[in-house]
Amino acid sequence: MEQGTSILGQALISQAPIAAWTLVAVAFIALGILVYVAIRSRTRRGDLEGTVQAFRSLDIEAFRNLVDSAEEAFLRDNLPPKKFREIKRRRAWAALLYAWEAGRAATALAKVGQAAQRSLDPEIAASGVQVTENAFRLRLQSVRVSLRLLTEILLPDLRSRSLPPLVDQYERAAETLFRLGRFSSSRLLKN
């Protein structure tokens, strides 16, 4: 018993410097990430044209089909379980890529919206507020959807509840973006 306690004690003592060096490593990794993120954050700018392009290029109807619960029920009823799991994983994976791209488009949209908020034109500034709020909502929505899709990839047999309304949010965000695009040119947004 005593021997066991002393071995445990020795192990804890020898672990202490390891904890210290681990914290030093953690601190320097944090430092590296801080500097990297800081440099990248300062160099990025909102680009209206690029963001409109990103929104137009995403086939949101295809995403809607991939996450359609009626289609999933049909596949579940008509396919053998093994085949169903395989197909569901593929569909969830494809939908995850769409959600990821929607999230990236939302980040770009937020940048454009914030640039528009600084505009001297009150109409553009007000539109910028709407764009930004929609972009943030879309970004967070895309995270929730991605997490749900990841769960479906890992556990395809799980009966999925309806996904958060990413498509509706995407359409709302796109609408505000196109309205902003009509109001202003990208030249104004650079100010």
Next chain:
Amino acid sequence: MLLGVLAVVLYKRLLYREFPCFFAYVLYEIAKFIPLFALYSVQGVTGKQYAYAYCVTLLLSIVLRFGVIDEVCKDLFRESQFLKVATRRSLQCVTGLLLGVGVLLAVYAPGGNSARWYAGIFVVNRGAAMVQSGLLLVLLLFSRFLGLSWRRPAFGIALGLGVLTSVDLAYSALRAEFASEVGAELLDLLVTSTYLVCVSI
């Protein structure tokens, strides 16, 4: 000296209105140097008395730094009511998680420094630095993830404090563990240099 210049700049640009806690922190950092230096120079003061004074000033510094992080956070989310609400809970979770890790570390890795209570100060500072640098890192990553744009002063404060707390974390972890005089002097020099860089940011 640099902190003095920073305080003047904050005052002249009226930034003390937007960042009162940061302004108080800068003034406090200038003010705390005077009694600590006096205690260090006076012959009759023992090492333990100086360490007590250092401990008290350090604790106040930690509290003020949390205030500064709160200010930076409010400034970052100032334009979006939705984000203010949506991120509050996430940030509370992150803070709770980091605090938990800090407390666990304090219990299971209390430091091997021979002067136990002195090591305790560094363990507390280590935990606080971990929470603070973690929070600032999360804020920076979160802003990048959402595409939030920083205003220049808040960005500078967040980056400067982030670098300082990260180096402070490494410093406290090593000081809690090792008591060697030469090592301690080198570490002090490193932290002082970092401090100067951070104030310049």
